[in-house]
Amino acid sequence: MRGYIFDLDGTVYLDDKLIEGAKEAITELQNRGDQVVFLTNKSIATRMQYVEKLRELGIPVELNQVINSNYITAKYLQERLNEKEAVLVIGEQPLIDELTEMGIRITEDEKEACYVVVGWDRNFTYEKINKAYQAWLNKAKIIATNPDRTCPVDGGEIPDCGAMIGALEGATGQPIDSITGKPSRLMAEFVVTDVLMMNPADCYMIGDRLETDIKMGNEFGLKSVLVLTGITTREMLASTSYTPSYIVDSIKHVPAL
């Protein structure tokens, strides 16, 4: 039995369009008896919203098959915070909801926050940069859900959490304290050990981004599979230090690996 960990945007779909052959490939793997999970860094939707989206696109999936960076961020904070401590969130409602559901206390007061949690935020403003900066001056740690520079969309790319991280690092002059999503060891360990409960060598990490999907796969001993349906082109492979175990045109070739 093998474990297949699929990235979503640029790998399974682009916006609301399924990548050709995605449904058939995933169905074939599940029919074989292999385990399939979906792993996204995107912080602007809840796990349940991904389940609904995948089902609408014709891919049968259960909640425990979807892991996102919000969920892993909530777990990270659960291990570090006591009940009285609180976090300031720069991010959208799904991130706030996922943290709240897992018992993390949220504050809007930069003096009370012991962590600033940064996710992709399409309502990002100067005021939020300043709030996070004042919290940091007041000794709060800054963590981010994911390091992705951009998110692939139909017809191009738009800035993702990397832009929010950059704004805060530009203000503080220092790297932020931690990133919880791919390619973190935290994320890899959780999905392989806790969810799939398999050996890394039996698992495939399939994604479109070298510095998250492929890097994490390689560093954790998974087989890494680059698909060319998202933000990475063959030309970009020439100058990367993250070499995939396999390169395929799209997800439809994954069952043949």
Place this chain on the structure above:
Amino acid sequence: MRGYIFDLDGTVYLDDKLIEGAKEAITELQNRGDQVVFLTNKSIATRMQYVEKLRELGIPVELNQVINSNYITAKYLQERLNEKEAVLVIGEQPLIDELTEMGIRITEDEKEACYVVVGWDRNFTYEKINKAYQAWLNKAKIIATNPDRTCPVDGGEIPDCGAMIGALEGATGQPIDSITGKPSRLMAEFVVTDVLMMNPADCYMIGDRLETDIKMGNEFGLKSVLVLTGITTREMLASTSYTPSYIVDSIKHVPAL
């Protein structure tokens, strides 16, 4: 005769409060027959607004004694653009005004822009990051008025243009193309050669920030003078590579150098 180049925020005043002794020190230098100019990286006011502010604080000053990063940015673009070319501005109205006055054509269309000009912007939003990013994808160069991480204000610091630069670099994954304000050679050369018309060795650069004021002074052969009334403390001097020629508690000690 000597030339004195004074930074403003943190050096001459903090918000609307004159630093104690600033007026007397500047008056003394001018009475001696030395030349005094003011040089700020701040992009959220026009040169005329600085003249008015200094006059209200009791410091007599003419427009030709004030140089800001907006002005030097406009000069930079004048040399590189033809009449048909246009720039996308991420910044506040004074930056737009200063560029427009000097004949630079402004566009809001990311497809038309051949430069993105980034200044400190307290109305910075995700939409602006995306617009600049799309212009960059479309081959526009990105330049910034100044690299300051923060601006000193009464009681603390707030994020400056460094945060805007960071957001764009976080999205593109690359350093921006150029920074026109302090510590650029462009800024140093303009103030010393074109405005003061003196030898660098006869000029003093007085400011509160190591990586802009002191760095530019040292690299251009000026005498650099750090004042401790702004964002730099004595502790911060231990770990810097920008060593000032002089360190004084405040501007009031400058005439005695």
